[in-house]
Amino acid sequence: MCQAQDLTIPLWNDSVPNQRKTSEQEIATKTDILRIGNVQTPTLACYFPPDSINTRKAIIICPGGSYKILAYNLEGTTIAKWFQERGIAAFVLKYRLPTSSSLVTPHKAPLQDLQKAVRLVRHKAADWQISENDIGVMGFSAGGHLASTLGVHYHEEMYQPRVLEDSLSARPDFMALLYPVITMNATYAHKGSIHNLLGDSPSQTLLDYYSNEQYVNSQTPPTFLVHATDDRGVPVENTLAFYQRLKEVGVPVEMHLYQEGGHGFGIAANNKLLHTWIDLLYNWILNIDNQ
Structure with missing residues (x-):
């Protein structure tokens, strides 16, 4: 396998479900953060580790951005390269955002894309030297909401099966949620x-459906949680609620709360306190079979 980014592949080889053709164009703006909006063609950017250090584990990363943009490098490619260098295959999901006018039923699109991504990686596991039972999902902020939504709704049919891989399980084998949005209520x-x-006036049914703490059960994947107590963007109570429910039903869960850090800190490489989270997560992933 080569290093750095090996390839970027489209999620859907034919027409993208739940989408109509419009004149809308994808937008990418780069300051300190690469922000991508109006995603029209969802993709998976693949980062494979060298054979000599391959753990055969994999993680699919969902950048955050309030479901309006994707913080693609801060909470995507930077994280993927870190895992790649340590023997874990990493995939950055560029998922469709529900603010796009191209979508028929906007709220379904992100979960459709993540379900497809898990199935695609599982289908390609042998070719990509990955264990098909060691595929996790990771999400930051709204990406953490998407990852946790898959963790509790993985079994639901979100799109019509078309190809062989669509018959595979979309259940992730583990989850890592960083300052995640969890509840809608x-x-x-x-x-x-x-x-x-x-949207502007969601029904109570939709608010309940996407309040992911309400759907945790004993089959929810083992979960690793990270949050800063002083987060004013997404309050730490989101993580606490998910932790409590996982604990109640006996799902393996590890939580790390930091006194300071705010919201959207990413890998926090230059913060002497916050930077420890990713090493803790790495060790947890390596030992997940023992939990």
Whole structure:
């Protein structure tokens, strides 16, 4: 296998489900963060480790951005390269955003794309030297909401099966959620993510469906949680609620809360306190079979 980014592949080889043709164009703006909006062609950027250090584990990364943009490098490619260098195959998902006018049923599109990504990686596991039972998902902020939505709704048919891989399980083998949006109901819900995902006046049914703490059960994947207590964007109560439910039903869960860090800190390489989270996660992933 070569190093750095090996390839980027489209998720859907034929027409993209739940999407109509419009004049809308994808937007990418680069300052300190590469922000991608109006995703029209969802893709998977693949980062394979050298054979000599390959752990045969894999992780699919969902960048955050309030379901309006994707913080593609901060919470995507930078993280993927870190794992690649340590023997874990990493995939950055460029998923469709529900603010796009190209979508028929906007709130379904992100979960459709993540379900497809897990099935695609599982289908390609042998070719890519990955264990088909060691494929996790990781998400930051709204990407953490997407990852946790898959963790509790993986078994639901979100699109019509078309090819062989669509018959495979979309259940991730583990989850890592970084300062995640979890609930859509409580006082600590993130209003921007609710608005972008569900629109101006969502029904109570939709608010409940995407309040992921309500759907945790014993089959929810083992989970690693990270949050800063002083997060004013997505309050730490989101992570606490998910942790409590996982604990109640006996799902293996590890949680790390930092006193300071705010929201959207990414890998936090230059922060002497926060930077420890990714090493803790790496060790947890390597030992997940023992939990």
